[in-house]
Amino acid sequence: MNERVTPWQPTVIAGPKQALLVTPETAEMMIVKAKRPLMVVGPLINDNPAQVLVSKIAEKWNIPIVSTGDAFKSLTEAGVPSKSYGLVEIVNLLKDPEWKGVSGEGNHDLVLFIGVIYYMGSQGLSTLKHFAPHLKTLTLCKFFHSNADASFPNMKDEEWLKYLEKLAKID
Amino acid sequence: MENKSKAKELKDDFWKSKKLLVTTGKIADDIQEDSSESKGPTLKPSVTDLREWDMKLLERYTPFYAPFCDMCCLCTYGKCDLTGGKKGACGIDIEAQQARFVLLACCIGSAAHSGHARHLLEYLIEKKGENFPIDMGTNIDIEAPIMRVVMGKKPKTLGDLKDALDYLEEQMMHLLSACHTGQEGKSIDFESKALHAGLMDNLGKEIGDLAQIAALNMPKGEDAPLVELGMGTIDKEKPVVLCIGHNVAPGAGIVDYLEDQELEDDVEVCGICCAALDITRYNPGAKVVGPISKQLKFVRSGVADVVVVDEQCVRTDVLEEARKNQACVIATTDKICLGLPDLTDEDADKIVKQLVNDEIEGALILDPDKVGEVATRVALKISKDREALKKLPDLQEIQEMAKECNECGWCVRVCPNNQPMMEAVTSAVEGDFSKFQELYENDVCYTCGRCEQECEVNLPLISMLTKVGEHYTKDEKFNVRAGRGPVQDVEIRKVGAPIVLGDIPGVIAFVGCTNYPEGGEDVAKMAEEFLERNYIVVTSGCGAMSIGEYRDQEGNTLYERYSGDFDAKGLVNVGSCVSNAHIPGACIKIANIFAKKPLEGNFEEIADYILNRVGACGVAWGAYSQKAAAIATGINRWGIPVVVGPHGTKYRRLFLGRTDQPEKWKINDLRVGEVIDGEPAPEHLLYAAENREEATVVIAKLCIRPNDTSKGRQIKLNHYLDLHKKYFGTLPDDVVKFVRTEKDIPITYKKEVLKLLEEVGWEPRALPQEPSLMKFREEKASDKGDSK
Numbered sequence: 011m012n013e014r015v016t017p018w019q020p021t022v023i024a025g026p027k028q029a030l031l032v033t034p035e036t037a038e039m040m041i042v043k044a045k046r047p048l049m050v051v052g053p054l055i056n057d058n059p060a061q062v063l064v065s066k067i068a069e070k071w072n073i074p075i076v077s078t079g080d081a082f083k084s085l086t087e088a089g090v091p092s093k094s095y096g097l098v099e100i101v102n103l104l105k106d107p108e109w110k111g112v113s114g115e116g117n118h119d120l121v122l123f124i125g126v127i128y129y130m131g132s133q134g135l136s137t138l139k140h141f142a143p144h145l146k147t148l149t150l151c152k153f154f155h156s157n158a159d160a161s162f163p164n165m166k167d168e169e170w171l172k173y174l175e176k177l178a179k180i181d
Numbered sequence: 182m183e184n185k186s187k188a189k190e191l192k193d194d195f196w197k198s199k200k201l202l203v204t205t206g207k208i209a210d211d212i213q214e215d216s217s218e219s220k221g222p223t224l225k226p227s228v229t230d231l232r233e234w235d236m237k238l239l240e241r242y243t244p245f246y247a248p249f250c251d252m253c254c255l256c257t258y259g260k261c262d263l264t265g266g267k268k269g270a271c272g273i274d275i276e277a278q279q280a281r282f283v284l285l286a287c288c289i290g291s292a293a294h295s296g297h298a299r300h301l302l303e304y305l306i307e308k309k310g311e312n313f314p315i316d317m318g319t320n321i322d323i324e325a326p327i328m329r330v331v332m333g334k335k336p337k338t339l340g341d342l343k344d345a346l347d348y349l350e351e352q353m354m355h356l357l358s359a360c361h362t363g364q365e366g367k368s369i370d371f372e373s374k375a376l377h378a379g380l381m382d383n384l385g386k387e388i389g390d391l392a393q394i395a396a397l398n399m400p401k402g403e404d405a406p407l408v409e410l411g412m413g414t415i416d417k418e419k420p421v422v423l424c425i426g427h428n429v430a431p432g433a434g435i436v437d438y439l440e441d442q443e444l445e446d447d448v449e450v451c452g453i454c455c456a457a458l459d460i461t462r463y464n465p466g467a468k469v470v471g472p473i474s475k476q477l478k479f480v481r482s483g484v485a486d487v488v489v490v491d492e493q494c495v496r497t498d499v500l501e502e503a504r505k506n507q508a509c510v511i512a513t514t515d516k517i518c519l520g521l522p523d524l525t526d527e528d529a530d531k532i533v534k535q536l537v538n539d540e541i542e543g544a545l546i547l548d549p550d551k552v553g554e555v556a557t558r559v560a561l562k563i564s565k566d567r568e569a570l571k572k573l574p575d576l577q578e579i580q581e582m583a584k585e586c587n588e589c590g591w592c593v594r595v596c597p598n599n600q601p602m603m604e605a606v607t608s609a610v611e612g613d614f615s616k617f618q619e620l621y622e623n624d625v626c627y628t629c630g631r632c633e634q635e636c637e638v639n640l641p642l643i644s645m646l647t648k649v650g651e652h653y654t655k656d657e658k659f660n661v662r663a664g665r666g667p668v669q670d671v672e673i674r675k676v677g678a679p680i681v682l683g684d685i686p687g688v689i690a691f692v693g694c695t696n697y698p699e700g701g702e703d704v705a706k707m708a709e710e711f712l713e714r715n716y717i718v719v720t721s722g723c724g725a726m727s728i729g730e731y732r733d734q735e736g737n738t739l740y741e742r743y744s745g746d747f748d749a750k751g752l753v754n755v756g757s758c759v760s761n762a763h764i765p766g767a768c769i770k771i772a773n774i775f776a777k778k779p780l781e782g783n784f785e786e787i788a789d790y791i792l793n794r795v796g797a798c799g800v801a802w803g804a805y806s807q808k809a810a811a812i813a814t815g816i817n818r819w820g821i822p823v824v825v826g827p828h829g830t831k832y833r834r835l836f837l838g839r840t841d842q843p844e845k846w847k848i849n850d851l852r853v854g855e856v857i858d859g860e861p862a863p864e865h866l867l868y869a870a871e872n873r874e875e876a877t878v879v880i881a882k883l884c885i886r887p888n889d890t891s892k893g894r895q896i897k898l899n900h901y902l903d904l905h906k907k908y909f910g911t912l913p914d915d916v917v918k919f920v921r922t923e924k925d926i927p928i929t930y931k932k933e934v935l936k937l938l939e940e941v942g943w944e945p946r947a948l949p950q951e952p953s954l955m956k957f958r959e960e961k962a963s964d965k966g967d968s969k
Contacts, residue, residue: 018594025251027264053872079871083910094909096879098830098869102245102837109841127698127871128599133247133830140248140264140275 014163018153022132027139029161032148034176040148040160041071044120046111050100051092052126053079054151059171064124065090066178067150074112076100078126097126101134105142117144123158124150132157150174221783224333225348228355228377234785235373235818237954238792241845242817242836242866244372246279249833253278256362271362279833280371281360283810286832287378288357290811293493294759295349295385297428300492300514302342302388304430304549305396311340315391318401320669326769326780327387327762331380333781339396342388349381349388356381372834379815380784382808387762393429394666399462402672404745405663405754408461410469410729413657415484416449417571420564422556423485424452425476427493427758429459431513434553435489436464448557453479454494455722455757461663462756469661471730472723474627474695477502478647483570486560489552492516493758494694494806500543506570509536509559510543513552521545533558576614576652579645583609585638592632592642597828598698600625602632602642614649621650623700623730661729662740664721664756668767670774672747676717677775681794683893685749686900687884688717690764691724693801693809696828703873704802705731708752709739710877714900715749716884721761723803725754761812765819768795785955792820793848793952794888796897798863798880799823802873804832813867822863822883824876829869836866840918848887852950854957859949860918862887874908882913887952891924899927902934917941921948 015031017023032040041047049068055061065088068075075092077085082094093112095103103109109117121138123131131149135157138147149155152170154163162173223230252260253269261269268274273281305313315336317324325336332345356378359365365374393399415421424432432452439445450467452460453476457469470479473494480488480499483506490499492514500519503510512519524532525547532551535541536559546552583606592602605616620626632642679685689711691704704727708718720728729738743752747767755763772778772790780787791797799816801809804825810832813823817836825832838861839845846859862885870876881901889897898919905913912930917937920926922945926934955961 019597019599020594024248025264026262027251053874078875080874080908083908086910094913096868096875097871098245098247098835098837101247102839103841127827129597130827130830130869130871133249136249136251137245137247140251141246143266 014165015154016164017132017156018164019128019132022129023156024136028156029149029154029158031154031163032160034173037148037150037160037162037177040120040146041073041122046116046118047071047073047120047122048112048118049073049075049122049124050097050126051075051077051081051085051124052097052131053081053084054127055125056081056084058125060124060174061085061088061090063171063174063178067174070178070180073122076112081125097130097134101137104145105137107144119144120146120148122148122150123155128153131155150177219779220333220781221779221786223784224782226331226784228352228359228374231377231380231784231818232373234788235376236369238376238817238820238836238866239369239372242838244280244368245835245837246276246368247830247833248275248279249831272366276368277366277371280368280375281365283814283832283834284356284371284375284378285360286807286810287375287382287814288353288360290807290809291378291382291385292353293808294382294389294811295346295353296516297492297759298385298389298392299346300428301430302339302346302392305392306339309339309396311338313339313396315339315341315395317394317667318403320671321402321667322670323770323773323780325387325391326766326773327383329780330769330782330784330787331384336391339392342392345384345388349384352377352381375814376818379811379813380818382811383762383765383815386759387766389759390666390756390762393459397429397433397463400663400665402665402667402669405462405665406465407660407740408465408467408469408663410471410659410661410726411657412470412475412479412482412651413655414468415451415470417484419447419449420560421449421451421485422487422489422560423470423479424450424456424460424489424491425454425495425499426491427455427459428491428514429456429463430549431489431491431552432456432460432467433463434549434551435556436460436467436553437550438553438557442557444557448560456491458661458664458722458725458757462666465663469726472624472695472701472726474624474701474723477628477630477643478650480508481506481644481647482651483508483567486564486567487511487556489513489556490517493808504542507567509563511552511556512543512545513547513549515547518545519543523547525551529554529558533562537562576649579614579649580609580612582640582645583607585640586610587638589637591635591637595631595635597629597631597696602626605646606640606642609645609649614653617646617649618653621646621654623702624695624697624727625700627695627697659729659732660738660740661726662745662752662754664725664754664760665745666756666760667763668747668753668770670770673767673770673774676748677771679749680771680796681775681888683796683886683889683897686714686716686897687711687796687798687881688719688767689880689884690719690721690797690799691728691802692721692761692764692799692812693724693804694806695723695727695803696805696826697803698827698872701727702731704728705739707800707802707873707877707880709733710904711880712739712743712750712752717747717749717751717753719747719753719755719764721755721764722758728752758808758812764799765816765821768797768819768821771795788818788820789953789955792863792954794886795821796884796886796889797821798883800876800880801829802826802876804829817866822866822868824880824883825867825869826876827869827871835869837868838864838866840864840915848949848952849955849957850949850951851953851955851957854959857949858946859887859952860921862919878904878908885919887949891922891948894919894921894925895927898925899929902927902930912937917943921946
């Protein structure tokens with residue numbers, strides 16, 4: 011079994027539909043193609059070196075950030091603007107095609123997740139997999155998320171930060 | 182409608198009825214039936230009788246599904262793939278399948294509590310007789326608020342409780358049958374049925390706790406003593422009998438036997454999980470080892486000579502684990518037989534001999550009194566020979582074991598919380614045991630043992646953790662207030678008004694299991710936060726124990742710092758899982774005693790009152806079980822919101838409100854006969870928070886109710902804003918939704934809130950006088966006319 015694409019918590023495997031393994035290059039193509047992307051940032055990013063890269067990625071493509079858990083405080087202190095929602099609240103909104111999105115311009119077509127508690131994120135991704143055919147999900151965590159449409163593989167910190175750096179890099 | 186349940190009047194009726202029962206019990210029943218004209222519309226509600234109420238809730242709090250599995254594996258057509266909008270061979274879709282699973286979980290949970298209640302009731306009737314009175318003392322007239330509402334009847338004797346159980350069991354059979362392939366087809370109706378299963382769960386718990394309080398003379402709402410809690414409280418020099426589970430009967434049998442034989446000082450009786458709490462309600466001399474998270478740790482520690490298991494939340498490998506250190510196991514209910522020989526009718530001497538001589542691995546004994554004798558005598562006989570197994574280990578031994586680790590990392594990946602077990606092991610190689618210690622304390626590792634199952638080199642990781650933990654915390658002692666049972670009517674009279682008007686900002690109940698994301702301390706810290714802020718904090722079961730395992734900087738537990746009164750700044754431990762019934766029970770009593778709402782057959786009106794006026798919120802931070810699913814769903818049907826921890830998303834369904842849809846928050850003001858703009862209060866009915874910080878803020882918000890007076894709203898908003906500022910650094914944007922007039926704004930935040938109001942073009946709106954989801958009185962009257 012390829013350990014890079016076995017879900018980080020292996021028992022979250024839900025069925026036949028599995029995420030596509032992506033590199034930073036493929037992730038970039040997905041973002042470029044999206045009309046209204048959104049980034050959901052969870053509290054595991056608090057005090058994490060990845061936080062600055064998250065901010066750069068959002069800035070590079072002008073992606074609005076939703077913070078979950080208590081990530082809002084940490085992001086605000088780092089000068090990164092975000093809108094605070096509970097994880098289940100934002101997923102609940104995202105699954106409604108009629109929702110106007112965080113900017114009021116319509117629901118999002120690509121949602122990037124990073125820093126959400128793994129198993130809870132997996133549940134939220136499952137909701138979107140089943141009930142939000144109008145959008146795609148992409149996870150930027152260092153863990154493979156089988157319930158996403160596309161996911162980075164399982165990685166150690168060093169490789170993961172390189173992935174994020176590539177994605178954040180200004181060409 | 183005449184209010185038949187006014188506390189004052191009941192007091193008189195109570196004594197009159199008692200006389201009747203002694204001589205002419207049948208006439209007492211007949212009189213109750215004759216008074217049915219004064220009862221509400223939903224006596225003994227069937228599966229569909231409360232469907233209309235459920236639909237009102239589900240319209241506002243739409244089910245949110247997070248499938249745990251993409252397939253259905255229930256019948257031989259399957260497995261069926263339900264992804265991408267596909268339906269299964271029977272026609273079921275993914276939403277309905279999730280809802281079916283929720284119903285199934287609620288049925289299992291409800292059956293566990295009610296099966297427990299049935300066991301207890303039959304046992305207690307056998308001991309005390311059907312006519313044994315249910316006497317809750319002079320401070321409680323409404324002894325069974327849930328039963329009054331659902332059955333329309335006050336139970337006077339143990340025998341009366343059987344009627345309620347019979348009704349409940351019939352309902353449960355119908356609910357379970359709806360899970361069969363080819364029955365219910367819509368998620369929304371599965372949810373209505375799940376809510377009914379939750380209500381049956383509430384009823385079953387009330388029956389169970391009422392029976393044991395009355396027959397075993399447990400505390401009746403009065404202040405209960407502090408009892409010892411913690412692994413360090415157990416005297417290892419003595420023979421130790423450990424009870425695990427929820428049914429007090431075997432534990433009571435042990436306590437009785439010790440008293441009869443005058444052996445109380447010679448044997449340690451202790452417990453894990455709710456059985457422990459209930460034994461201390463029976464006899465405060467017993468000790469509580471701790472919540473369910475202590476189970477594998479304590480069994481592996483070897484301290485228990487005899488392990489007595491009854492029902493619910495017992496590790497299914499308890500026999501194997503106990504035998505590893507030569508402890509004897511006695512199974513005591515039909516729920517858990519463990520493959521052991523049924524020796525219920527065998528002579529006690531013979532059973533003791535067989536167990537002591539290791540002729541049998543353990544015994545199934547379905548007679549609690551015999552369990553008491555056998556467990557005690559076996560512990561007395563084998564304890565001496567087991568002394569070596571109870572000794573603390575040499576840490577060098579752990580260090581040597583740790584060297585075998587190949588650092589594959591799978592112990593971390595399969596851990597439900599991805600706790601750093603591998604780091605603990607690799608540090609131990611260097612003689613640093615601090616990482617193990619961090620996992621051990623506060624049950625950050627709750628010893629599920631999945632890491633051991635995965636370990637490529639078969640390290641006994643939980644044993645290593647246990648032994649390191651014991652080495653450093655062998656003297657760790659805490660306390661918990663013994664379960665006091667129901668909230669007294671006199672307390673409700675005192676706090677009913679301040680709760681409904683908002684002067685007491687809320688009643689928060691910390692209940693449930695120990696599937697915590699970061700250990701038990703989170704629960705204690707949340708309880709501490711709200712106690713300091715004048716809320717009433719109620720607790721039960723494993724949550725109550727987790728709260729007791731936390732000491733502040735001065736070394737005091739929260740039970741030492743706060744009284745057990747149901748009042749502002751009170752920390753009330755109602756007792757075990759079945760005692761959870763007293764939490765909705767208290768809310769029901771508020772509707773009846775304070776607002777004079779009739780109880781009998783009047784579920785919808787009572788639930789509507791609670792939803793709109795009683796600022797209560799349940800918190801099941803470590804919910805793991807089907808019982809917890811049933812508890813939360815039952816609480817929800819009464820209109821009480823519940824917050825679960827992040828693992829709660831695995832229940833597959835939440836009930837979430839949408840604040841961006843103002844039409845969903847319109848309410849009927851029954852006093853003025855108008856539909857008016859409302860507010861998202863409470864915003865959600867079942868919500869999962871990601872961490873303690875988020876949960877704390879959400880809990881404060883979920884205590885807001887449409888009925889709050891401006892003064893009450895100010896108080897509630899003040900706490901919500903304070904906590905949001907503390908954990909999020911700013912004021913919440915949504916505060917504008919909860920300000921009806923400027924008088925609602927907390928003085929401390931007036932300037933900032935006014936600025937936010939200005940930014941959104943806020944306009945003041947009227948405070949509702951009688952907020953409700955129920956129909957206007959004229960509509961109801963017209964409905965009645967139509968039906969005639």
